[in-house]
Amino acid sequence: MTEKDYYEILEVSKTASGDEIKKSFRKLAMQYHPDRNPGDKEAEAKFKEINEAYEVLKDEQKRAAYDRYGHQAFANGAGGNPFGGEFNFEFGDAGGFADIFSSVFGDFMGGGRQRKPSYALRGADARYDLSISLEEAFSGLEKEIEIDTTEVCSHCHGHGTADGNKAPACPHCQGTGKVRMQKGFFVMEQSCPHCQGTGYLITEKCQECKGNGFTKTKKTLKVKIPAGIYDGSRIRMAGAGHAGIRGGENGDLYIFIEVKEHKLYERGDNNLYAQVPVSMCCAALGGTVEIPGIDGGKIELKIPAGSQSEEIIKVKGQGFSILRSNSRGDLFVKLKVETPVNLSARQKELLEEFRTISEDNCQPQEKSFLDKIKDLFVA
Numbered sequence: 001m002t003e004k005d006y007y008e009i010l011e012v013s014k015t016a017s018g019d020e021i022k023k024s025f026r027k028l029a030m031q032y033h034p035d036r037n038p039g040d041k042e043a044e045a046k047f048k049e050i051n052e053a054y055e056v057l058k059d060e061q062k063r064a065a066y067d068r069y070g071h072q073a074f075a076n077g078a079g080g081n082p083f084g085g086e087f088n089f090e091f092g093d094a095g096g097f098a099d100i101f102s103s104v105f106g107d108f109m110g111g112g113r114q115r116k117p118s119y120a121l122r123g124a125d126a127r128y129d130l131s132i133s134l135e136e137a138f139s140g141l142e143k144e145i146e147i148d149t150t151e152v153c154s155h156c157h158g159h160g161t162a163d164g165n166k167a168p169a170c171p172h173c174q175g176t177g178k179v180r181m182q183k184g185f186f187v188m189e190q191s192c193p194h195c196q197g198t199g200y201l202i203t204e205k206c207q208e209c210k211g212n213g214f215t216k217t218k219k220t221l222k223v224k225i226p227a228g229i230y231d232g233s234r235i236r237m238a239g240a241g242h243a244g245i246r247g248g249e250n251g252d253l254y255i256f257i258e259v260k261e262h263k264l265y266e267r268g269d270n271n272l273y274a275q276v277p278v279s280m281c282c283a284a285l286g287g288t289v290e291i292p293g294i295d296g297g298k299i300e301l302k303i304p305a306g307s308q309s310e311e312i313i314k315v316k317g318q319g320f321s322i323l324r325s326n327s328r329g330d331l332f333v334k335l336k337v338e339t340p341v342n343l344s345a346r347q348k349e350l351l352e353e354f355r356t357i358s359e360d361n362c363q364p365q366e367k368s369f370l371d372k373i374k375d376l377f378v379a
């Protein structure tokens with residue numbers, strides 16, 4: 001099994017249509033076909049890769065799974081949580097994603113599973129990307145989303161057969177999904193080419209779903225996003241993914257949360273950070289600056305007399321909501337002292353006077369800075 005990107009192998013973009021993929025596959029398969037490149041090991045390897053990539057990308061469900069989880073979607077025997085260890089909310093048992101595919105083409109993917117393929121398969125997991133504002137992440141929200149998904153074909157009840165009955169076992173492999181071939185002294189076992197290793201064979205396909213057992217549909221769902229959710233979080237909605245196949249359970253839906261950038265605030269853990277400009281006089285004499293809070297309220301920011309640029313003021317309890325808690329983090333405001341511009345004659349006059357009485361000759365007042373540059377002048 002290759003580690004390379006299937007789209008790159010087939011020289012198509014991630015958004016390529018089924019037809020484009022097919023076209024590119026044909027072209028490449030012709031080019032690298034072993035018959036055309038006898039004895040060329042590189043071409044042979046390439047040919048295998050092309051086939052492997054096409055096997056996945058030509059199938060809508062497999063392609064969707066690959067888009068979501070990459071090669072891991074098909075990792076044989078991984079048998080588990082494709083998001084191992086990552087942050088999410090309701091993760092219970094996520095098992096089985098890999099199983100869907102390893103049972104479909106287990107040995108083709110190089111695995112060692114010997115069990116009979118199961119008739120019912122779990123549906124693929126689905127993904128939905130949801131972008132929310134920082135305010136929405138702060139307060140939490142309920143949102144209706146519409147997803148493109150699949151549902152069990154009502155005509156054949158998911159069996160894919162014209163009469164709606166269970167699909168019969170494949171007569172070529174007696175339902176095992178594998179066939180044996182004698183090659184010299186060796187008996188080779190390979191995926192049954194008649195049923196592609198599934199173990200069953202539909203002779204008369206359901207017209208409604210073309211034998212897939214599921215049809216495309218759109219669903220509207222209500223999603224609850226908890227207050228304090230982080231950018232990059234995933235919310236799992238069990239059973240809201242693609243339809244199970246031939247009676248299998250549905251896949252899950254994962255909602256990927258993206259929190260948009262905010263004009264004023266940046267989040268760090270449960271705290272908020274903002275940079276606020278203050279006038280020179282306000283910084284020197286002290287005062288109050290009003291800023292909008294993330295909760296929609298107003299914050300009266302007290303600027304102490306003698307505040308410097310870059311100084312940080314901490315406002316307790318005005319930070320971000322803490323997930324699954326009623327408390328909040330803190331807000332840290334960095335001041336940026338503004339130098340007045342476009343002075344009127346009167347303002348200039350007063351500042352000149354201020355300069356004279358402060359005996360200000362443009363030398364900095366900060367002692368540590370003076371100490372720092374003293375050495376530089378001596379040298």
Ligand SMILES: [Zn+2]
Nearest residue numbers: 153156206209
């Ligand atoms: Zn059907």
Ligand SMILES: [Zn+2]
Nearest residue numbers: 170173192195
């Ligand atoms: Zn078969």
